[in-house]
Amino acid sequence: MENKQVAISHFGGTEVLEMQTSEIPEPKDGEVLVKVAYAGVNPIDVKTRAGIGWAAEQNKDNLPWVPGYDISGQVVKAGSNAELFNIGANVAGFIGFPVQGGGYSQYLCVPETELSLVPDSVTLEAAAVLPLAGQTAAQALNKAQVQEGDRVLILAGAGGVGHIAVQIAVAAKAEVYTSCSEDNLDYLATLGAHAINYNFAPVSQRLEQVDVLIDLVGGDAALDALKCLSDDARVITVPTITAELICEKAKLLGFNASGILVDPNKEQLDTMLYMVSVGLLKTEIYHIYPLTEADKAHQQIETGHTRGKVLLDMKC
Numbered sequence: 001m002e003n004k005q006v007a008i009s010h011f012g013g014t015e016v017l018e019m020q021t022s023e024i025p026e027p028k029d030g031e032v033l034v035k036v037a038y039a040g041v042n043p044i045d046v047k048t049r050a051g052i053g054w055a056a057e058q059n060k061d062n063l064p065w066v067p068g069y070d071i072s073g074q075v076v077k078a079g080s081n082a083e084l085f086n087i088g089a090n091v092a093g094f095i096g097f098p099v100q101g102g103g104y105s106q107y108l109c110v111p112e113t114e115l116s117l118v119p120d121s122v123t124l125e126a127a128a129v130l131p132l133a134g135q136t137a138a139q140a141l142n143k144a145q146v147q148e149g150d151r152v153l154i155l156a157g158a159g160g161v162g163h164i165a166v167q168i169a170v171a172a173k174a175e176v177y178t179s180c181s182e183d184n185l186d187y188l189a190t191l192g193a194h195a196i197n198y199n200f201a202p203v204s205q206r207l208e209q210v211d212v213l214i215d216l217v218g219g220d221a222a223l224d225a226l227k228c229l230s231d232d233a234r235v236i237t238v239p240t241i242t243a244e245l246i247c248e249k250a251k252l253l254g255f256n257a258s259g260i261l262v263d264p265n266k267e268q269l270d271t272m273l274y275m276v277s278v279g280l281l282k283t284e285i286y287h288i289y290p291l292t293e294a295d296k297a298h299q300q301i302e303t304g305h306t307r308g309k310v311l312l313d314m315k316c
């Protein structure tokens with residue numbers, strides 16, 4: 001048996017994603033070996049592959065590098081002192097973040113304390129949607145201290161982070177507004193948000209008195225959205241590349257603004273898996289590509305118009 005992985009040996013376009021094989025690793029003390037079923041694909045994977053951002057800087061002397069931070073799969077072997085999971089248990093995790101990665105692997109050793117048990121009623125596909133994107137959504141809303149009755153604007157509600165953020169904000173009884181293209185208006189309405197087509201007119205011309213802005217787009221869209229905030233509004237800007245600019249401008253306007261770097265949290269993933277299991281949270285999957293088509297998965301993320309998440313099927 002071999003361990004197929006998708007790796008990059010230099011930064012560049014999607015053509016630099018190459019298959020490599022390695023030995024199946026042995027779990028060390030406190031680790032389990034996971035047979036990965038699905039790996040989530042996130043914008044940070046795409047940016048790092050292209051040589052952009054902090055994770056690329058950290059990994060530039062550490063190539064080849066296997067991307068991927070979201071995994072779901074099955075425990076197939078336990079190292080010494082690893083006792084939390086039975087062999088055969090379905091698990092999911094937000095692993096190796098932000099430097100190590102490794103999720104685009106068929107087999108991976110992970111400290112058992114970083115993994116969540118996937119309930120029987122949750123598919124491994126749905127579980128792979130949640131780690132990075134779901135926790136970013138939850139942590140951004142927590143940081144903004146969203147409360148019942150708040151008017152919350154989420155830019156890019158249809159994306160991987162956005163579709164989870166919309167649902168958590170609705171569940172918190174906030175009044176949720178979100179921006180999207182025409183194609184996603186109905187989808188976001190079904191999640192309980194007031195959807196605004198950003199191609200029709202700038203969001204600032206359609207909305208006012210917003211208490212909380214969750215910015216998942218950055219740049220000009222975020223600068224425009226600052227115009228519809230109420231006094232003392234809270235701003236969380238998630239794309240790291242423009243965070244400094246948006247925070248500076250927001251603070252000049254008197255708002256409480258900050259960026260965020262998602263922090264893997266097993267208990268939070270447990271909670272989200274529970275919410276999916278009881279129907280309180282719905283995961284949206286745009287497409288599942290075989291691991292041999294990781295390039296197509298990255299191209300899809302690069303369109304900037306993925307609804308929900310893109311996954312890699314690591315089983316084939």
Ligand SMILES: NC(=O)c1ccc[n+]([C@@H]2O[C@H](COP(=O)([O-])OP(=O)(O)OC[C@H]3O[C@@H](n4cnc5c(N)ncnc54)[C@H](OP(=O)(O)O)[C@@H]3O)[C@@H](O)[C@H]2O)c1
Nearest residue numbers: 043136156158159160161180181184239260261262305306
């Ligand atoms: N700081 C952190 O720790 C952290 C963590 C996770 C993600 N991020 C960053 O957060 C951003 C969002 O991540 P993601 O995974 O949600 O990305 P994603 O899934 O690729 O987002 C795609 C979505 O963006 C929407 N969109 C594109 N342009 C838009 C615009 N001008 N206005 C409104 N919606 C727009 C698209 O909807 P339409 O097709 O309807 O346009 C699409 O559904 C990325 O920049 C990512 O790198 C940062």
